[in-house]
Amino acid sequence: MPKVSYQLPDGTTHDLEVPCGQSVMDGSVRSNLPGIVAECGGGCSCATCHVYLEEGASFFDEPTDEERELLEFAEDARPNSRLSCQLILTESCSGVRVTVPDSNG
Amino acid sequence: MTGRVLVVGAGHAGATAAGLLRQAGHPGPVELFGDELDLPYQRPPLSKKFAEGQLEQWLRPAEFYREQDITVRLGEQVTAIDRDRRCVRTDTGRAHGYEHLILATGAAPRPLPVPGSGLPGVVSLRTLADARVLRKCVEERRALVIVGGGYIGLEVAAVARANGVAVTIVEREDRVLARVASPRLSEILAAHHQGQGTRIVTGADVVRIDGDDRVRAVVLGDGGEIPCEAVLVGIGATPRDRLAAEAGLVCAQGIVVDAQARTSDPHILAIGDVTRRPLSTGSLVRLESIPSATEQAKQAVAAITGAPPVAPEVPWFWSDQFDLKLKIAGLVPPGPGTVLRGDPASGRFALFHHLGGIVAAVESANSPAEFMAGKKFIASGTRIDPARLADATVPVRDAVIQ
Numbered sequence: 001m002p003k004v005s006y007q008l009p010d011g012t013t014h015d016l017e018v019p020c021g022q023s024v025m026d027g028s029v030r031s032n033l034p035g036i037v038a039e040c041g042g043g044c045s046c047a048t049c050h051v052y053l054e055e056g057a058s059f060f061d062e063p064t065d066e067e068r069e070l071l072e073f074a075e076d077a078r079p080n081s082r083l084s085c086q087l088i089l090t091e092s093c094s095g096v097r098v099t100v101p102d103s104n105g
Numbered sequence: 106m107t108g109r110v111l112v113v114g115a116g117h118a119g120a121t122a123a124g125l126l127r128q129a130g131h132p133g134p135v136e137l138f139g140d141e142l143d144l145p146y147q148r149p150p151l152s153k154k155f156a157e158g159q160l161e162q163w164l165r166p167a168e169f170y171r172e173q174d175i176t177v178r179l180g181e182q183v184t185a186i187d188r189d190r191r192c193v194r195t196d197t198g199r200a201h202g203y204e205h206l207i208l209a210t211g212a213a214p215r216p217l218p219v220p221g222s223g224l225p226g227v228v229s230l231r232t233l234a235d236a237r238v239l240r241k242c243v244e245e246r247r248a249l250v251i252v253g254g255g256y257i258g259l260e261v262a263a264v265a266r267a268n269g270v271a272v273t274i275v276e277r278e279d280r281v282l283a284r285v286a287s288p289r290l291s292e293i294l295a296a297h298h299q300g301q302g303t304r305i306v307t308g309a310d311v312v313r314i315d316g317d318d319r320v321r322a323v324v325l326g327d328g329g330e331i332p333c334e335a336v337l338v339g340i341g342a343t344p345r346d347r348l349a350a351e352a353g354l355v356c357a358q359g360i361v362v363d364a365q366a367r368t369s370d371p372h373i374l375a376i377g378d379v380t381r382r383p384l385s386t387g388s389l390v391r392l393e394s395i396p397s398a399t400e401q402a403k404q405a406v407a408a409i410t411g412a413p414p415v416a417p418e419v420p421w422f423w424s425d426q427f428d429l430k431l432k433i434a435g436l437v438p439p440g441p442g443t444v445l446r447g448d449p450a451s452g453r454f455a456l457f458h459h460l461g462g463i464v465a466a467v468e469s470a471n472s473p474a475e476f477m478a479g480k481k482f483i484a485s486g487t488r489i490d491p492a493r494l495a496d497a498t499v500p501v502r503d504a505v506i507q
Contacts, residue, residue, distance in 0.1 A: 032173055034128045039399050041147045045423050066473050073477030
């Protein structure tokens with residue numbers, strides 16, 4: 001099962017196994033980690049699952065226009081900002097690492 | 106503080122609060138009471154995706170509650186609050202004590218008070234069970250009349266039309282979304298629905314529903330009849346504040362709470378659709394939306410755990426209708442200036458409502474950047490140049506007056 005490393009605003013790091021087909025958001029919500037609010041349940045609607053994708057960008061599809069637009073005005077957006085609901089894990093994912101910003105709704 | 110927290114109501118607000126309590130490290134017992142027998146679920150798909158096999162979306166898997174040490178009591182109905190003894194009583198006859206009580210009892214569909222509204226085939230939409238009935242109606246291609254042109258009605262109309270069902274919307278006001286959207290958005294969305302074959306009848310009162318063992322027609326005040334095989338009543342919802350009112354908490358069509366979700370009893374908080382809550386502008390409103398429920402869940406948990414108050418958020422919600430992903434932020438003020446950016450005919454547009462250039466609300470379709478920018482403008486009281494904002498070739502941020 002792919003592993004994802006979440007670095008949280010409080011400085012702690014959590015390494016989770018997330019089943020293939022689920023998203024980086026799902027993994028966080030499932031383990032009740034703070035910071036990824038996921039208001040819309042993963043519909044690319046709300047931008048409350050914003051993360052910085054530190055490692056593993058090559059495993060995921062490029063952001064859609066919709067995701068790009070949501071991120072353009074998200075709090076504290078950076079070049080490696082992604083919506084974690086759009087980061088779907090596959091068998092080939094390894095060493096995925098994200099940082100959760102302090103500013104998610 | 107190791108007090109026991111009872112959460113009454115297992116909808117989005119209640120389930121979120123229970124999870125957030127553990128996230129915040131609350132050490133005491135957490136118990137979640139739900140009237141329904143289903144585990145907490147996502148409610149948006151009930152009107153947006155009920156025909157697609159994506160109806161049942163659990164907020165969390167069953168193991169989540171076990172792992173997080175949250176006791177879930179489904180089907181056990183809280184019947185009274187004893188504030189002096191600090192306990193609730195349930196329909197099993199048991200009493201459950203609390204240190205903090207969170208009321209998240211939601212809202213109930215407003216019934217249509219006309220003869221025939223109890224006929225088989227007349228449904229409302231609030232629960233998974235309701236949505237399953239509606240899904241069956243759509244699968245059987247039953248001609249559908251929707252009473253009430255609100256967001257629920259329009260979302261269901263879109264799904265039903267997309268599945269080939271004949272749909273008529275009957276609205277009492279002179280436009281759909283009369284209470285919740287700007288006239289311009291109403292007009293654009295009505296045209297969009299009509300273009301998809303939905304019939305919209307405005308300024309019409311339903312006086313009777315005819316049928317025998319099954320609904321047959323909706324009868325209007327002018328005597329007109331609309332034949333149908335199913336009726337959805339979507340004329341709004343009323344807050345389920347009876348428990349609170351009977352316990353003597355201050356209510357005014359909803360449990361009145363402050364910006365930290367506190368009621369008039371220091372041991373009782375209230376969140377979600379059941380509340381009448383303040384906005385940062387000071388006005389008290391009832392918001393029926395997931396972002397508001399989530400925000401209030403955070404407020405309640407901060408109040409219980411002694412964390413700093415959470416920063417206020419701009420109210421917003423979303424709606425999906427056909428190919429339109431609508432996102433709306435802020436409350437449209439009376440008599441605003443309105444800037445249209447984009448082209449409604451292309452399905453990609455945003456309406457910015459402003460007072461003297463200060464943005465108060467944005468209603469957007471398939472325009473995430475405009476929505477996010479608008480929400481920021483509202484939060485920060487940004488002044489925009491209406492002419493530049495209306496020009497889609499000018500980037501949104503360049504319409505800001507520094």
